[in-house]
Amino acid sequence: MRIEQHPILSFDRGEKVTFVFNGRPVEGYTNETIAAALHAAGIRTLSHSPELDRPRGLFCAIGNCSSCRMTVDGEPNVRICVTKVREGMTVEEQSGKGVVKP
Amino acid sequence: MIRDIDLMIVGGGPAGLMAALAAAEAAPEGAKILLCERDEALGGQLVKQTHKFFGSEKQHAGERGIFIGRGLSDAVHAEAKIEVMTDATVLGLYEDGIVTVLNDDKHLKFRPRKLIVATGASEKFLAFPGNDLPGIYGAGAVQTLMNVSGVKPAERVVMVGAGNIGLIVSYQLLQAGVDVACVVEAAPKIGGYLVHASKLARSGVPIRTGWTVKEAFGDQELEGVVLIRLDENFQPIEGTEETVYCDTLCLAVGLSPLAELLYQADCAMTYVRELSGAVPVVDEDLMTSVSGIYVCGDVSGIEEASSAMVEGRLAGFAAAKALGWNADLAQAEIEKAREELNELRSGPTGARIRAGIAKVQERREGSC
Numbered sequence: 001m002r003i004e005q006h007p008i009l010s011f012d013r014g015e016k017v018t019f020v021f022n023g024r025p026v027e028g029y030t031n032e033t034i035a036a037a038l039h040a041a042g043i044r045t046l047s048h049s050p051e052l053d054r055p056r057g058l059f060c061a062i063g064n065c066s067s068c069r070m071t072v073d074g075e076p077n078v079r080i081c082v083t084k085v086r087e088g089m090t091v092e093e094q095s096g097k098g099v100v101k102p
Numbered sequence: 103m104i105r106d107i108d109l110m111i112v113g114g115g116p117a118g119l120m121a122a123l124a125a126a127e128a129a130p131e132g133a134k135i136l137l138c139e140r141d142e143a144l145g146g147q148l149v150k151q152t153h154k155f156f157g158s159e160k161q162h163a164g165e166r167g168i169f170i171g172r173g174l175s176d177a178v179h180a181e182a183k184i185e186v187m188t189d190a191t192v193l194g195l196y197e198d199g200i201v202t203v204l205n206d207d208k209h210l211k212f213r214p215r216k217l218i219v220a221t222g223a224s225e226k227f228l229a230f231p232g233n234d235l236p237g238i239y240g241a242g243a244v245q246t247l248m249n250v251s252g253v254k255p256a257e258r259v260v261m262v263g264a265g266n267i268g269l270i271v272s273y274q275l276l277q278a279g280v281d282v283a284c285v286v287e288a289a290p291k292i293g294g295y296l297v298h299a300s301k302l303a304r305s306g307v308p309i310r311t312g313w314t315v316k317e318a319f320g321d322q323e324l325e326g327v328v329l330i331r332l333d334e335n336f337q338p339i340e341g342t343e344e345t346v347y348c349d350t351l352c353l354a355v356g357l358s359p360l361a362e363l364l365y366q367a368d369c370a371m372t373y374v375r376e377l378s379g380a381v382p383v384v385d386e387d388l389m390t391s392v393s394g395i396y397v398c399g400d401v402s403g404i405e406e407a408s409s410a411m412v413e414g415r416l417a418g419f420a421a422a423k424a425l426g427w428n429a430d431l432a433q434a435e436i437e438k439a440r441e442e443l444n445e446l447r448s449g450p451t452g453a454r455i456r457a458g459i460a461k462v463q464e465r466r467e468g469s470c
Binding site (some may be wrong): 006007013054055059061063 | 152238243
């Protein structure tokens with residue numbers, strides 16, 4: 001959900017775009033990070049731990065930790081908390097450390 | 103290709119911005135000052151601080167953090183002597199003085215004569231069963247989601263930590279329409295300013311001192327937490343467990359200096375509890391044990407943004423002085439900044455910081 005009314009802030013979200021998350025379309029805005037757009041769509045589970053397969057979400061939202069790494073347009077280990085949404089981009093959960101395609 | 107520059111500043115938060123402006127004030131025409139910021143915009147964590155700052159007018163007291171950040175960013179962008187590089191992550195400080203930067207998928211190399219590291223801090227974590235469930239965040243993360251992105255980050259939150267960040271973010275969650283179930287604080291007393299705590303209390307949010315999180319539970323995502331009371335030795339009292347249902351748990355349990363670059367450069371570091379972690383051993387000019395590398399802001403010890411800004415000015419003028427830029431002005435401004443820092447750290451709230459800084463000085467003198 002997005003905040004429509006705020007006592008102090010107004011938000012310049014940019015243009016509305018659609019991207020693909022794990023095969024399904026999700027709406028976002030060009031000034032939003034992928035993490036923000038996914039949260040607005042109610043998606044908080046971003047990956048699973050490599051050994052015990054436990055669900056993982058966001059922790060720091062500013063690019064410090066590595067909790068939000070996903071595969072974006074084929075590139076693994078993208079920190080989606082500091083990567084903006086683009087029209088048509090593909091965002092996928094990655095398994096383990098991810099695979100860099102040659 | 104290696105680019106030679108006079109001064110590089112790593113980090114475009116309150117400390118780094120002030121350092122850049124200070125150095126530019128002393129710099130001659132043609133000086134090359136480069137400010138690298140890993141984010142796409144300047145401002146650091148000021149971009150999400152919707153509350154009004156304290157301190158004196160010199161540190162923008164009474165202004166909201168976001169507007170302070172915008173003002174400083176605009177001033178830096180308008181200063182012709184400062185080159186700003188955003189989306190620029192500094193990766194390495196090498197022993198031959200080369201600094202490598204990742205910018206726009208390119209690996210750039212610089213050779214600065216002086217370097218100011220203003221990399222800030224990262225949020226601390228807390229150990230308890232279930233702490234890896236989606237829905238458990240650093241308090242700063244939900245603050246970013248709601249105040250920068252305008253996304254409602256939760257329906258119902260439990261906040262851990264009644265320091266200033268925990269109190270302020272809880273109030274900002276209320277402003278964003280989120281229900282805050284309670285703030286829990288392990289210590290017997292509220293750590294943050296009373297003015298923030300009172301606002302929460304007036305809004306009906308209980309602040310439970312002497313409590314902590316025993317465990318978090320949920321199938322796939324967070325559904326609730328079990329709180330437990332602590333005795334005066336911070337030991338859990340069995341039988342006092344209480345379940346609180348919530349979809350989000352925020353951890354506001356302190357920050358640690360982000361000092362990786364300083365370790366790379368082999369700066370002498372020392373653990374000081376009062377400054378919240380391992381900090382560089384610095385002299386009165388905020389220079390580390392490695393000649394020519396200065397620090398300012400949270401990377402040199404966790405404090406308020408107001409102190410970070412003054413430290414930035416101190417480091418900026420100190421680097422300028424070392425570069426031989428307008429030594430009289432630089433020296434006068436260094437002394438002013440030191441006085442301002444003493445003022446900010448005076449009184450009972452600054453006692454912890456003063457003790458921490460005294461430890462750093464002791465260890466520096468011990469190592470000389």
